[in-house]
Amino acid sequence: MNLKEAGIGEGISEVIVTTKSASGEPDAAPIGIITVAEDENKHFVKLYEGSKTLSNVMETNKLAANVTDDAVLFVKAAFERLNETHFSLFSGFPMLKEAKSWIIFDSVFIEKRSESGNFIFQLTPITVKINRKEVKAINRGLNAVIEAAILATRYALIEDNREKEEIKKLIGLYVGIVEKCGGRREKEALRILHDKTSLQI
Ligand SMILES: Cc1cc2nc3c(=O)[nH]c(=O)nc-3n(C[C@H](O)[C@H](O)[C@H](O)COP(=O)(O)O)c2cc1C
Missing domain, CATH: 1.20.58.290 (Hypothetical membrane protein ta0354_69_121.)
Structure with missing residues (x-):
């Protein structure tokens, strides 16, 4: 599955990751999706200890990458809890209604880096949805x-x-x-x- 069309290319793509806890509570946070080799589907995330995203990914082995260029959403997702109105569900998994595209990934824990305490997961794309294709100059x-x-x-x-x-x-x-x-x-x-x-x- 090539994710370029959905906006995830080589390097680090800043997206809003949505997850849910084992009890079904949604969460959203800006996270970088690390793509090492586009064609080989080598995607990773590095999650800092203590975040809700990390505990949710540990519990469900799943996350969704929501592609958006809305600066307000990025800052809100980083510093407050997004309220329920921002989410829609796909097969019971929370997505951002405003996402231009989203990708659901299965995640596999790879390692905990001892020097930084970060947790590394490898991601495998399961479902991709492109809602809007827009051309936009760099701002x-x-x-x-x-x-x-x-x-x-x-x-x-x-x-x-x-x-x-x-x-x-x-x-x-x-x-x-x-x-x-x-x-x-x-x-x-x-x-x-x-x-x-x-x-x-
Ligand atoms: C643009 C951006 C990119 C970020 N990338 C990451 C990342 O790759 N991994 C990570 O653990 N935190 C990252 N963060 C920090 C988390 O978004 C932040 O700690 C957030 O509050 C975690 O929320 P949560 O507890 O709901 O998961 C990033 C923040 C911003 C603004």
């Missing part, structure tokens, strides 16, 4: 929101004050790019990032 504001959001999730986890200062500086640079190049959704995403974190964005 630096969107890219900058994604970078700022990744840094903000990291900021929340680390304790080293020097690293925290570095992250703040970098986020400041990305905020400038969002203000210059972003559209309404990107600017709203920044506002949410400001409200949900202790960062002065």
Whole structure:
């Protein structure tokens, strides 16, 4: 199964991963799908310890990658619980209604990296759905929101004050790019990032 048509290509594709717990509760979080070799279906995820996504994947051996370029969804999924209205079900599995495409993967635990504590899973695509095919030029504001959001999730986890200062500086640079190049959704995403974190964005 080639996932290029659904938007997952070689390298790391930033998507919103939806999962469910053994008791059926849905969750959504931005996660990078790592594709080593497109043609050979070599897809992986690296999940940080402590996330709901990790515990759900451990419980169900399944995740869905939802492809979207909505900056607000990325920030909300990272910093708050998406409410039920964002989800629809496919064979009982939660997807994002707004996804341009989604792929359901079976996951197999490969290893826990001792140095980082990350859990690596290999993914096998089971079902693919393409809802909308849209052509869109690169928007630096969107890219900058994604970078700022990744840094903000990291900021929340680390304790080293020097690293925290570095992250703040970098986020400041990305905020400038969002203000210059972003559209309404990107600017709203920044506002949410400001409200949900202790960062002065
Ligand atoms: C763009 C982006 C990409 C991310 N990629 C990953 C990733 O590959 N693995 C991971 O464990 N967390 C990743 N994160 C952090 C999680 O999304 C974040 O910790 C989230 O709060 C986890 O939510 P959960 O507890 O609902 O799973 C990423 C965050 C952002 C903004």
